[in-house]
Amino acid sequence: MPLENVHGDPIFTKINKVKKQYEYLTEDIETDVAIVGGGVTGAILGYYFSKANIHAVILEKERIAHGSTSITTSLLQYELDSNARELEEYTTLDNVITSYKLGLKALDEIEQFIKEYGNKCKYEKKDTLLYTSKEYEVKEMKEEYEIRKNAGIDVKYISEENNPFSLDLKAGVYGVNAGAQLDPYEYTHQLLDVSCNMGLKVYENTEVMEIAYGKDEVEIITSFGYKVKAKKVIIATGYNTQRFTKRNFGMKTVTYNIATKPVKSFDGWFNKILIRDNCDPYNYFRTTDDNRIIAGGEDVDFYTNIENEKLAKEKYSILLNRIKNMFPNIKDIEVDYEYCGGFISSQDNLGYIGEDPNHKNLWFCLGYGANGILFAILGGMMLSKLYKNEIDENLKLFKVDRFDK
CATH class of the missing domain: 3.30.9.10 (D-Amino Acid Oxidase, subunit A, domain 2)
Known part of the structure; x- marks a missing residue:
């Protein structure tokens, strides 16, 4: 049965054997951060939070790296979908140049990851x-x-x-x-291998059905009725956000x-x-x-x-x-x-990273546009800092409500 947003035979899931199958959630658990979505964005977030010694759990409703990750070409570049002058209708030229330089920074991050952990993803x-x-x-x-x-x-x-x-x-x-x-399927699995060794927990075939928001925590109900309590929940589900927000992102x-x-x-x-x-x-x-x-x-x-x-x-x-x-x-x-x-x-070609305006414990990391993987890396860096109350000044470029009237 095809996934909702994927049709045909994506090359990266066809040529790669299943790297690892993860268990599904069979008990109630607690964590600092719950990441909803087990594609490349979720794996990147899992890496940066684990690296920062923040306890994190990934919840994937189907199989790791088989959703939108399977159809990305992983053609990574700092430039945006539109040229700088075209984007001035929606943002400033300074912001465009800043986003170019942030893209270069994210490319350097991938290079450093490969240098540290080896090239297991055809980078x-x-x-x-x-x-x-x-x-x-x-x-x-x-x-x-x-x-x-x-x-x-x-x-x-x-x-x-x-x-x-x-x-x-x-x-x-x-x-x-x-x-x-790079090969996005192999990259996702390499990130998870590294992160699990640092304490990340990964559950696939574990669908998030409902999120209840408390003052200082969230309670997540999964498809088999098991609960995850977390201080923050980050939505990294790519194009499937309807269950978590009515916001139209682009x-x-x-x-x-x-x-x-x-x-x-x-x-x-x-x-x-x-x-x-x-x-x-x-x-x-x-x-x-x-x-x-x-x-x-x-x-x-x-x-x-x-x-x-x-x-x-x-x-x-x-x-x-x-x-x-x-x-x-x-x-x-x-x-x-x-x-x-x-x-x-999106109008300015940037993704959405940061806090939901209605729920302070609901965060998003949505790498919309052609630079999804690079935006996810920036999200991992910025949100793991934000969890420790360190605010990156460039986070404002990716604000979830930046186009609200």
Whole structure:
């Protein structure tokens, strides 16, 4: 039976064997922090809270890393879904630049984790490219390049004349060490392995049915009637938040992904870097350690299209043709996996991290937008500090109620 927000055959849960099966909750327990959601966001939170010696428990209603985590392309980069000038309608340019730098900080955190605990998730540091094939968008690309350069971010400007790619490029912003890629399924399990050794408790097949809010604690009722008492509960359920809040966090779309069979060469794909085009909706492209190509994008409205298999097939075909047109020298491109799922974008392209305005013991860590994993890392860092009454000044960028009238 497919998960509510996942359709098709996600590559990362198909190619990986089950790393570990976790038990379900069979008794009443108490903890400092209860994390609802056992995807990559929950695992990241579990790591940062355990690292800070805060007792934490993860409650996952199905299987670890099989929800939204299974459909992320894990194409990690500091830039946002829209360019800086476009976002000025919803926030300030200073805030955009701050979020870029926070993204770079989160990338450094992943690098440090890998250095400390080993590379068990096919992690690779990557350069990135944001580009356009449209003449009328050249000015926009130049402006984005200047904004990042003036902010001290390591970027290069690419024009039609110095284009090292086979794709049709009129202008582009090349980010040096500006991204990374990994296997999200393996990364989630590595985080949990490390965190469980520091005291984290993980329960899967344990659905949260109800949360009762007291003055200084919460009581969580699970599907088998067992209770979890905690000082704080953090919702890290990705796009399934309806049980915990009526808040509308943003526009929900379906995003489509394909993964090819391994190819023999990457002729025309300079440095096998991470690529995003400037289209609306945009498309994004990465490679894998076993020489596959993953492409994603082509977003459409979620509620009218998530069950539309005919449309999905059309979108998969569009993505395949995009790869072939971009890289005509790669001759053996064939699709191996096709899958789609839910995606939410906020107005300023940032996720939601922090306290619910109605319940001080209800917190959120929702990595909406293209930078979900990086936002989750920032959430882990900021919320584990907040638990100890240390407030990170940048937490205000991710406030849950920042768009309330």
